[in-house]
Amino acid sequence: MEILHIYVSLLLLVVSYLFTTHIHWKVSNLPPTIFPTLPIIGHLYLLKAPIYRTFARISAKHGPIILLRFGSRRVLLVSSPSIAEECFTKNDIVFANRPNLVFGKILGDNFTSLVWAPYGDHWRNLRRIASTEILSTQRLNEFQDIRADEGLLLIRKLLSNSSPVNMKSAFYELTLNIMMRMISGKRYFGGDIVEVEEEGRRFRKILDEAFSLAGASNLGDYLPILSWFGVNDWRRNYFY
Known part of the structure:
Protein backbone atom coordinates (compact mmCIF):
# COMPACT_ATOMS: atom_id res chain seq x y z
CA MET A 1 0.00 0.00 0.00
CA GLU A 2 2.85 2.33 0.80
CA ILE A 3 4.42 1.62 -2.58
CA LEU A 4 1.13 2.55 -4.27
CA HIS A 5 1.09 5.85 -2.39
CA ILE A 6 4.64 6.54 -3.53
CA TYR A 7 3.75 5.85 -7.17
CA VAL A 8 0.66 8.05 -6.95
CA SER A 9 2.69 10.84 -5.33
CA LEU A 10 5.36 10.65 -8.05
CA LEU A 11 2.71 10.66 -10.77
CA LEU A 12 1.02 13.71 -9.26
CA LEU A 13 4.38 15.44 -8.97
CA VAL A 14 5.22 14.83 -12.64
CA VAL A 15 1.75 15.91 -13.79
CA SER A 16 1.96 19.06 -11.66
CA TYR A 17 5.39 19.86 -13.08
CA LEU A 18 4.26 19.41 -16.68
CA PHE A 19 1.14 21.47 -16.12
CA THR A 20 3.01 24.27 -14.34
CA THR A 21 5.69 24.34 -17.02
CA HIS A 22 3.07 24.50 -19.76
CA ILE A 23 1.21 27.39 -18.09
CA HIS A 24 4.47 29.26 -17.41
CA TRP A 25 5.44 28.94 -21.07
CA LYS A 26 2.09 30.34 -22.15
CA VAL A 27 2.32 33.48 -20.00
CA SER A 28 6.06 34.16 -20.55
CA ASN A 29 5.70 35.36 -24.15
CA LEU A 30 8.19 32.76 -25.36
CA PRO A 31 8.16 31.07 -28.80
CA PRO A 32 6.00 27.94 -29.03
CA THR A 33 7.43 24.72 -27.67
CA ILE A 34 6.67 21.01 -27.80
CA PHE A 35 4.62 19.45 -25.03
CA PRO A 36 5.67 17.72 -22.87
CA THR A 37 8.94 19.19 -21.61
CA LEU A 38 10.19 16.40 -19.39
CA PRO A 39 11.88 17.09 -16.06
CA ILE A 40 15.69 17.29 -16.19
CA ILE A 41 16.11 16.10 -19.81
CA GLY A 42 13.67 18.52 -21.44
CA HIS A 43 13.29 17.58 -25.12
CA LEU A 44 16.34 15.34 -25.40
CA TYR A 45 13.97 12.41 -25.78
CA LEU A 46 13.06 13.70 -29.24
CA LEU A 47 16.55 13.29 -30.69
CA LYS A 48 17.17 10.54 -33.19
CA ALA A 49 19.95 10.00 -35.69
CA PRO A 50 20.71 11.97 -37.76
CA ILE A 51 19.98 15.19 -35.88
CA TYR A 52 19.33 17.41 -38.93
CA ARG A 53 16.48 15.15 -40.03
CA THR A 54 15.03 15.26 -36.55
CA PHE A 55 15.07 19.05 -36.69
CA ALA A 56 13.48 18.98 -40.15
CA ARG A 57 10.64 16.75 -38.88
CA ILE A 58 10.08 18.99 -35.86
CA SER A 59 9.93 22.13 -38.02
CA ALA A 60 7.59 20.52 -40.54
CA LYS A 61 5.22 19.42 -37.78
CA HIS A 62 5.36 22.33 -35.31
CA GLY A 63 6.23 25.40 -37.37
CA PRO A 64 9.16 27.61 -38.42
CA ILE A 65 10.23 28.66 -34.91
CA ILE A 66 10.31 26.34 -31.90
CA LEU A 67 11.92 26.78 -28.50
CA LEU A 68 13.30 23.50 -27.18
CA ARG A 69 15.09 22.62 -23.98
CA PHE A 70 18.04 20.25 -24.14
CA GLY A 71 18.63 19.48 -20.50
CA SER A 72 19.51 22.77 -18.82
CA ARG A 73 19.96 24.67 -22.10
CA ARG A 74 17.40 26.37 -24.29
CA VAL A 75 17.66 25.80 -28.03
CA LEU A 76 15.86 27.96 -30.58
CA LEU A 77 15.05 26.00 -33.74
CA VAL A 78 14.47 28.31 -36.73
CA SER A 79 13.66 27.02 -40.22
CA SER A 80 12.23 30.18 -41.83
CA PRO A 81 14.61 32.40 -43.86
CA SER A 82 12.74 35.56 -42.83
CA ILE A 83 12.89 34.67 -39.12
CA ALA A 84 16.57 33.72 -39.42
CA GLU A 85 17.26 37.07 -41.08
CA GLU A 86 15.50 38.86 -38.22
CA CYS A 87 17.59 36.91 -35.69
CA PHE A 88 20.84 37.98 -37.34
CA THR A 89 19.91 41.59 -38.16
CA LYS A 90 17.47 43.19 -35.70
CA ASN A 91 18.46 40.84 -32.85
CA ASP A 92 22.04 40.06 -33.82
CA ILE A 93 23.54 41.12 -30.47
CA VAL A 94 21.13 38.83 -28.61
CA PHE A 95 22.45 35.86 -30.60
CA PHE A 143 47.50 32.86 -50.34
CA GLN A 144 45.74 32.40 -53.69
CA ASP A 145 48.58 30.32 -55.13
CA ILE A 146 48.41 27.93 -52.17
CA ARG A 147 44.67 27.39 -52.62
CA ALA A 148 45.03 26.90 -56.37
CA ASP A 149 47.96 24.49 -55.95
CA GLU A 150 46.15 22.37 -53.36
CA GLY A 151 43.02 22.26 -55.49
CA LEU A 152 45.06 21.09 -58.48
CA LEU A 153 46.82 18.42 -56.41
CA LEU A 154 43.45 17.13 -55.19
CA ILE A 155 42.08 16.92 -58.74
CA ARG A 156 45.15 15.01 -59.89
CA LYS A 157 44.83 12.62 -56.97
CA LEU A 158 41.16 11.95 -57.79
CA LEU A 159 41.91 11.41 -61.49
CA SER A 160 44.73 8.97 -60.76
CA ASN A 161 42.70 6.95 -58.25
CA SER A 162 40.55 4.24 -59.85
CA SER A 163 39.06 3.07 -56.54
CA PRO A 164 36.22 4.79 -54.63
CA VAL A 165 37.29 7.91 -52.76
CA ASN A 166 35.96 9.18 -49.44
CA MET A 167 35.25 12.78 -50.46
CA LYS A 168 34.68 13.92 -46.88
CA SER A 169 38.18 12.80 -45.95
CA ALA A 170 39.64 14.26 -49.17
CA PHE A 171 38.15 17.72 -48.57
CA TYR A 172 39.14 17.55 -44.91
CA GLU A 173 42.76 16.91 -45.88
CA LEU A 174 42.55 19.65 -48.52
CA THR A 175 41.44 22.13 -45.87
CA LEU A 176 44.17 21.05 -43.46
CA ASN A 177 46.85 21.28 -46.15
CA ILE A 178 45.79 24.81 -47.07
CA MET A 179 45.71 25.89 -43.44
CA MET A 180 49.09 24.36 -42.58
CA ARG A 181 50.78 25.78 -45.67
CA MET A 182 49.44 29.21 -44.69
CA ILE A 183 50.67 28.76 -41.10
CA SER A 184 53.87 26.70 -41.37
CA GLY A 185 54.65 26.55 -45.08
CA LYS A 186 54.31 22.76 -45.42
CA ARG A 187 51.58 20.31 -46.31
CA TYR A 188 50.82 17.27 -44.15
CA PHE A 189 48.80 15.02 -46.42
CA GLY A 190 49.35 13.52 -49.85
CA GLY A 191 53.11 14.09 -49.94
CA ASP A 192 56.02 11.70 -50.40
CA ILE A 193 58.06 12.58 -47.31
CA VAL A 194 57.60 9.86 -44.70
CA GLU A 195 58.45 12.09 -41.74
CA VAL A 196 55.91 14.70 -42.79
CA GLU A 197 53.25 12.06 -43.38
CA GLU A 198 53.84 10.63 -39.91
CA GLU A 199 53.70 14.10 -38.41
CA GLY A 200 50.49 14.70 -40.35
CA ARG A 201 48.90 11.54 -38.93
CA ARG A 202 49.77 12.64 -35.40
CA PHE A 203 48.40 16.12 -36.13
CA ARG A 204 45.15 14.69 -37.49
CA LYS A 205 44.81 12.41 -34.47
CA ILE A 206 45.16 15.45 -32.22
CA LEU A 207 42.47 17.26 -34.21
CA ASP A 208 40.12 14.27 -34.10
CA GLU A 209 40.53 14.00 -30.34
CA ALA A 210 40.00 17.74 -29.98
CA PHE A 211 36.81 17.76 -32.01
CA SER A 212 35.52 14.78 -30.04
CA LEU A 213 35.08 17.33 -27.25
CA ALA A 214 32.68 19.35 -29.39
CA GLY A 215 29.68 20.57 -27.43
CA ALA A 216 27.13 18.52 -29.33
CA SER A 217 28.85 15.29 -28.25
CA ASN A 218 29.29 16.20 -24.60
CA LEU A 219 26.20 15.25 -22.65
CA GLY A 220 27.61 16.97 -19.57
CA ASP A 221 27.07 20.33 -21.30
CA TYR A 222 23.32 19.69 -21.27
CA LEU A 223 23.00 17.68 -18.07
CA PRO A 224 25.71 19.11 -15.77
CA ILE A 225 24.79 16.71 -12.99
CA LEU A 226 26.28 13.86 -15.05
CA SER A 227 29.76 15.41 -14.79
CA TRP A 228 29.68 14.51 -11.10
CA PHE A 229 29.62 10.85 -12.15
CA GLY A 230 32.18 11.19 -14.94
CA VAL A 231 29.61 10.78 -17.72
CA ASN A 232 30.44 13.22 -20.52
CA ASP A 233 30.44 11.55 -23.93
CA TRP A 234 27.31 11.61 -26.00
CA ARG A 235 26.79 9.22 -28.90
CA ARG A 236 28.18 11.18 -31.83
CA ASN A 237 26.03 9.33 -34.37
CA TYR A 238 23.20 11.66 -33.39
CA PHE A 239 24.97 14.42 -35.28
CA TYR A 240 26.26 12.73 -38.43
Whole structure:
Protein backbone atom coordinates (compact mmCIF):
# COMPACT_ATOMS: atom_id res chain seq x y z
CA MET A 1 0.00 0.00 0.00
CA GLU A 2 2.85 2.33 0.80
CA ILE A 3 4.42 1.62 -2.58
CA LEU A 4 1.13 2.55 -4.27
CA HIS A 5 1.09 5.85 -2.39
CA ILE A 6 4.64 6.54 -3.53
CA TYR A 7 3.75 5.85 -7.17
CA VAL A 8 0.66 8.05 -6.95
CA SER A 9 2.69 10.84 -5.33
CA LEU A 10 5.36 10.65 -8.05
CA LEU A 11 2.71 10.66 -10.77
CA LEU A 12 1.02 13.71 -9.26
CA LEU A 13 4.38 15.44 -8.97
CA VAL A 14 5.22 14.83 -12.64
CA VAL A 15 1.75 15.91 -13.79
CA SER A 16 1.96 19.06 -11.66
CA TYR A 17 5.39 19.86 -13.08
CA LEU A 18 4.26 19.41 -16.68
CA PHE A 19 1.14 21.47 -16.12
CA THR A 20 3.01 24.27 -14.34
CA THR A 21 5.69 24.34 -17.02
CA HIS A 22 3.07 24.50 -19.76
CA ILE A 23 1.21 27.39 -18.09
CA HIS A 24 4.47 29.26 -17.41
CA TRP A 25 5.44 28.94 -21.07
CA LYS A 26 2.09 30.34 -22.15
CA VAL A 27 2.32 33.48 -20.00
CA SER A 28 6.06 34.16 -20.55
CA ASN A 29 5.70 35.36 -24.15
CA LEU A 30 8.19 32.76 -25.36
CA PRO A 31 8.16 31.07 -28.80
CA PRO A 32 6.00 27.94 -29.03
CA THR A 33 7.43 24.72 -27.67
CA ILE A 34 6.67 21.01 -27.80
CA PHE A 35 4.62 19.45 -25.03
CA PRO A 36 5.67 17.72 -22.87
CA THR A 37 8.94 19.19 -21.61
CA LEU A 38 10.19 16.40 -19.39
CA PRO A 39 11.88 17.09 -16.06
CA ILE A 40 15.69 17.29 -16.19
CA ILE A 41 16.11 16.10 -19.81
CA GLY A 42 13.67 18.52 -21.44
CA HIS A 43 13.29 17.58 -25.12
CA LEU A 44 16.34 15.34 -25.40
CA TYR A 45 13.97 12.41 -25.78
CA LEU A 46 13.06 13.70 -29.24
CA LEU A 47 16.55 13.29 -30.69
CA LYS A 48 17.17 10.54 -33.19
CA ALA A 49 19.95 10.00 -35.69
CA PRO A 50 20.71 11.97 -37.76
CA ILE A 51 19.98 15.19 -35.88
CA TYR A 52 19.33 17.41 -38.93
CA ARG A 53 16.48 15.15 -40.03
CA THR A 54 15.03 15.26 -36.55
CA PHE A 55 15.07 19.05 -36.69
CA ALA A 56 13.48 18.98 -40.15
CA ARG A 57 10.64 16.75 -38.88
CA ILE A 58 10.08 18.99 -35.86
CA SER A 59 9.93 22.13 -38.02
CA ALA A 60 7.59 20.52 -40.54
CA LYS A 61 5.22 19.42 -37.78
CA HIS A 62 5.36 22.33 -35.31
CA GLY A 63 6.23 25.40 -37.37
CA PRO A 64 9.16 27.61 -38.42
CA ILE A 65 10.23 28.66 -34.91
CA ILE A 66 10.31 26.34 -31.90
CA LEU A 67 11.92 26.78 -28.50
CA LEU A 68 13.30 23.50 -27.18
CA ARG A 69 15.09 22.62 -23.98
CA PHE A 70 18.04 20.25 -24.14
CA GLY A 71 18.63 19.48 -20.50
CA SER A 72 19.51 22.77 -18.82
CA ARG A 73 19.96 24.67 -22.10
CA ARG A 74 17.40 26.37 -24.29
CA VAL A 75 17.66 25.80 -28.03
CA LEU A 76 15.86 27.96 -30.58
CA LEU A 77 15.05 26.00 -33.74
CA VAL A 78 14.47 28.31 -36.73
CA SER A 79 13.66 27.02 -40.22
CA SER A 80 12.23 30.18 -41.83
CA PRO A 81 14.61 32.40 -43.86
CA SER A 82 12.74 35.56 -42.83
CA ILE A 83 12.89 34.67 -39.12
CA ALA A 84 16.57 33.72 -39.42
CA GLU A 85 17.26 37.07 -41.08
CA GLU A 86 15.50 38.86 -38.22
CA CYS A 87 17.59 36.91 -35.69
CA PHE A 88 20.84 37.98 -37.34
CA THR A 89 19.91 41.59 -38.16
CA LYS A 90 17.47 43.19 -35.70
CA ASN A 91 18.46 40.84 -32.85
CA ASP A 92 22.04 40.06 -33.82
CA ILE A 93 23.54 41.12 -30.47
CA VAL A 94 21.13 38.83 -28.61
CA PHE A 95 22.45 35.86 -30.60
CA ALA A 96 26.08 37.04 -30.75
CA ASN A 97 27.42 34.86 -27.93
CA ARG A 98 28.16 31.16 -28.07
CA PRO A 99 27.16 28.95 -25.13
CA ASN A 100 29.85 28.16 -22.58
CA LEU A 101 30.58 24.56 -23.51
CA VAL A 102 33.48 22.42 -22.34
CA PHE A 103 34.87 22.47 -25.89
CA GLY A 104 35.29 26.26 -25.75
CA LYS A 105 36.72 26.18 -22.25
CA ILE A 106 39.45 23.66 -23.08
CA LEU A 107 40.36 24.52 -26.68
CA GLY A 108 39.20 28.14 -26.62
CA ASP A 109 41.61 29.04 -23.80
CA ASN A 110 38.80 29.54 -21.32
CA PHE A 111 36.52 31.29 -23.85
CA THR A 112 39.12 33.88 -24.92
CA SER A 113 39.63 32.83 -28.57
CA LEU A 114 37.82 34.49 -31.47
CA VAL A 115 35.31 31.68 -31.92
CA TRP A 116 34.36 31.35 -28.24
CA ALA A 117 34.92 34.80 -26.75
CA PRO A 118 31.74 36.57 -25.56
CA TYR A 119 30.57 39.61 -27.49
CA GLY A 120 32.44 42.68 -26.27
CA ASP A 121 35.65 44.72 -26.62
CA HIS A 122 37.94 41.67 -26.55
CA TRP A 123 35.95 39.89 -29.27
CA ARG A 124 35.82 43.04 -31.44
CA ASN A 125 39.60 43.41 -31.14
CA LEU A 126 40.13 39.79 -32.19
CA ARG A 127 37.75 40.24 -35.11
CA ARG A 128 39.66 43.35 -36.23
CA ILE A 129 42.96 41.45 -36.17
CA ALA A 130 41.46 38.51 -38.07
CA SER A 131 39.89 40.81 -40.66
CA THR A 132 43.23 42.53 -41.26
CA GLU A 133 45.72 39.67 -41.02
CA ILE A 134 43.70 36.73 -42.37
CA LEU A 135 40.57 37.78 -44.26
CA SER A 136 41.62 41.03 -45.91
CA THR A 137 41.78 41.17 -49.72
CA GLN A 138 45.55 41.56 -49.64
CA ARG A 139 46.09 38.52 -47.43
CA LEU A 140 43.65 36.37 -49.41
CA ASN A 141 45.45 37.28 -52.62
CA GLU A 142 48.78 36.37 -51.05
CA PHE A 143 47.50 32.86 -50.34
CA GLN A 144 45.74 32.40 -53.69
CA ASP A 145 48.58 30.32 -55.13
CA ILE A 146 48.41 27.93 -52.17
CA ARG A 147 44.67 27.39 -52.62
CA ALA A 148 45.03 26.90 -56.37
CA ASP A 149 47.96 24.49 -55.95
CA GLU A 150 46.15 22.37 -53.36
CA GLY A 151 43.02 22.26 -55.49
CA LEU A 152 45.06 21.09 -58.48
CA LEU A 153 46.82 18.42 -56.41
CA LEU A 154 43.45 17.13 -55.19
CA ILE A 155 42.08 16.92 -58.74
CA ARG A 156 45.15 15.01 -59.89
CA LYS A 157 44.83 12.62 -56.97
CA LEU A 158 41.16 11.95 -57.79
CA LEU A 159 41.91 11.41 -61.49
CA SER A 160 44.73 8.97 -60.76
CA ASN A 161 42.70 6.95 -58.25
CA SER A 162 40.55 4.24 -59.85
CA SER A 163 39.06 3.07 -56.54
CA PRO A 164 36.22 4.79 -54.63
CA VAL A 165 37.29 7.91 -52.76
CA ASN A 166 35.96 9.18 -49.44
CA MET A 167 35.25 12.78 -50.46
CA LYS A 168 34.68 13.92 -46.88
CA SER A 169 38.18 12.80 -45.95
CA ALA A 170 39.64 14.26 -49.17
CA PHE A 171 38.15 17.72 -48.57
CA TYR A 172 39.14 17.55 -44.91
CA GLU A 173 42.76 16.91 -45.88
CA LEU A 174 42.55 19.65 -48.52
CA THR A 175 41.44 22.13 -45.87
CA LEU A 176 44.17 21.05 -43.46
CA ASN A 177 46.85 21.28 -46.15
CA ILE A 178 45.79 24.81 -47.07
CA MET A 179 45.71 25.89 -43.44
CA MET A 180 49.09 24.36 -42.58
CA ARG A 181 50.78 25.78 -45.67
CA MET A 182 49.44 29.21 -44.69
CA ILE A 183 50.67 28.76 -41.10
CA SER A 184 53.87 26.70 -41.37
CA GLY A 185 54.65 26.55 -45.08
CA LYS A 186 54.31 22.76 -45.42
CA ARG A 187 51.58 20.31 -46.31
CA TYR A 188 50.82 17.27 -44.15
CA PHE A 189 48.80 15.02 -46.42
CA GLY A 190 49.35 13.52 -49.85
CA GLY A 191 53.11 14.09 -49.94
CA ASP A 192 56.02 11.70 -50.40
CA ILE A 193 58.06 12.58 -47.31
CA VAL A 194 57.60 9.86 -44.70
CA GLU A 195 58.45 12.09 -41.74
CA VAL A 196 55.91 14.70 -42.79
CA GLU A 197 53.25 12.06 -43.38
CA GLU A 198 53.84 10.63 -39.91
CA GLU A 199 53.70 14.10 -38.41
CA GLY A 200 50.49 14.70 -40.35
CA ARG A 201 48.90 11.54 -38.93
CA ARG A 202 49.77 12.64 -35.40
CA PHE A 203 48.40 16.12 -36.13
CA ARG A 204 45.15 14.69 -37.49
CA LYS A 205 44.81 12.41 -34.47
CA ILE A 206 45.16 15.45 -32.22
CA LEU A 207 42.47 17.26 -34.21
CA ASP A 208 40.12 14.27 -34.10
CA GLU A 209 40.53 14.00 -30.34
CA ALA A 210 40.00 17.74 -29.98
CA PHE A 211 36.81 17.76 -32.01
CA SER A 212 35.52 14.78 -30.04
CA LEU A 213 35.08 17.33 -27.25
CA ALA A 214 32.68 19.35 -29.39
CA GLY A 215 29.68 20.57 -27.43
CA ALA A 216 27.13 18.52 -29.33
CA SER A 217 28.85 15.29 -28.25
CA ASN A 218 29.29 16.20 -24.60
CA LEU A 219 26.20 15.25 -22.65
CA GLY A 220 27.61 16.97 -19.57
CA ASP A 221 27.07 20.33 -21.30
CA TYR A 222 23.32 19.69 -21.27
CA LEU A 223 23.00 17.68 -18.07
CA PRO A 224 25.71 19.11 -15.77
CA ILE A 225 24.79 16.71 -12.99
CA LEU A 226 26.28 13.86 -15.05
CA SER A 227 29.76 15.41 -14.79
CA TRP A 228 29.68 14.51 -11.10
CA PHE A 229 29.62 10.85 -12.15
CA GLY A 230 32.18 11.19 -14.94
CA VAL A 231 29.61 10.78 -17.72
CA ASN A 232 30.44 13.22 -20.52
CA ASP A 233 30.44 11.55 -23.93
CA TRP A 234 27.31 11.61 -26.00
CA ARG A 235 26.79 9.22 -28.90
CA ARG A 236 28.18 11.18 -31.83
CA ASN A 237 26.03 9.33 -34.37
CA TYR A 238 23.20 11.66 -33.39
CA PHE A 239 24.97 14.42 -35.28
CA TYR A 240 26.26 12.73 -38.43
